[in-house]
Amino acid sequence: MTVTMTTPVVRRTKVGWGDLLWLTWRQHRWLLGGLAAVVALAVLSCLVMAWTVDSTGTSRHDFLFLGGFNGATQLVSMLPMAFGGVIAVFWAAPLLAREYEQKTNVVVWSQDVTPIRWLVGKVVLLGVPAVGLAAALGSAVLTAQHAINSTTEGYLPFRPFQAESFEAAPLVQIGYAAFGFALGLAAGAITRRVVLSMGLTLGLYVVVRGVVGILWRPYFQTPLRQMEPYGVRENSTMWSDPDDLTMRVTSGYADAAGNEIEFPRDCARSYDTNDGFQNCVRDHGIVNTFRDYQPADRLVSFQLFEFAVFGLLAAGLLALTYVWVRRAHRA
Structure with a gap:
């Protein structure tokens, strides 16, 4: 009589989350602990x-x-x-x-x-x-x-x-x-x-x-624009508000229609007096100054x-x- 022997199949236990957690901690405990300590101190x-x-x-x-x-x-x-x-x-x-x-x-x-x-x-x-x-x-x-x-x-x-x-x-x-x-x-x-x-x-x-x-x-979002006549910048809170909660995006110069104009650098080199400089700037079409900004409620x-x-x-x-x-x- 022939006896057939069968070997039982041994199934390995599936690695669970607890095992992964322990393995992760063992591998990265110094990095985890060090960074956590720095953050805790801060x-x-x-x-x-x-x-x-x-x-x-x-x-x-x-x-x-x-x-x-x-x-x-x-x-x-x-x-x-x-x-x-x-x-x-x-x-x-x-x-x-x-x-x-x-x-x-x-x-x-x-x-x-x-x-x-x-x-x-x-x-x-x-x-x-x-x-x-x-x-x-x-x-x-x-x-x-x-x-x-x-x-x-x-x-x-x-x-x-x-x-x-x-x-x-x-x-x-x-x-x-x-x-x-x-x-x-x-x-x-x-x-x-x-x-x-x-x-x-x-x-x-x-x-x-x-x-x-x-x-x-x-x-x-599209920035809002604030416009003021050219020449009042020194006394304007638009430029110097100490409690300004907005984000200033950009600023510049504009004509009477609100179109942006590049500042005429020739005026700064051609005139020694302030009146001559101001007249040169206006002759180039600059009427307003503007500021683009994002308001605080955004x-x-x-x-x-x-x-x-x-x-x-x-x-x-x-x-x-x-x-x-x-x-x-x-x-």
Whole structure:
């Protein structure tokens, strides 16, 4: 009699979210902990300064070597402007690139963890904390800025449309962090080299932020135009309002019909007296001066629009990374 022996099939337990969370923490605990500590220190400093200013009614307090709360707040306000870039270059860019460069993707992306499941795990377990830290940092910086503004007379150190204030809004910070994280992942998936992906991410992040923030932001909506007769500029609040909450887009000269006219530089070189200069300017058709600006009531809508821009860019880059990784794995 022949006895047929069968070997039982052993099924390996599927890697769950708890396992991915533990693995992610083990791999990135120093980066996570270090960045979280820096953000926590900045948040605590901002809240302490804001509480002190609100309690005493003045911002004239010494703060380490910075000379006062105004200088300290100016320095801390730089952090939200750079935080998304830090996430992009040092947090996201090496994730996929390191796996490809060190050939560990062959082991990591086994039958237990597919490339897409690994990618989704990284996005959730690292991307969500990134945007959370960005929102917390922006909220704390805005709190300190508002406290400083409330005790300053004659001018506002932090105006709403000023880059340090505009970009510290939590919703805008979330957009920057999401975009930076998605950009770093996409660069790592395409280049498969850590240093190259970090350099490419930094360059693209700076370019995109510059295009949106400097070139496009002033024209999210058609600017309003304020016109005044030429020659009253010196006494006009249109040019020197210390509490101006608007975004100044551009200014210049116009004729009687409101058409822009380039300033006649020959007048400045041809006349030594003010009367002769003024007559020369008027002879060239200049009747009015104008200023194009964005009013203060558009602040929130501008911030929502900028968040939407970077949110859509982030979604597109994540989709690109998904398709690229999936196609590369199948190949």
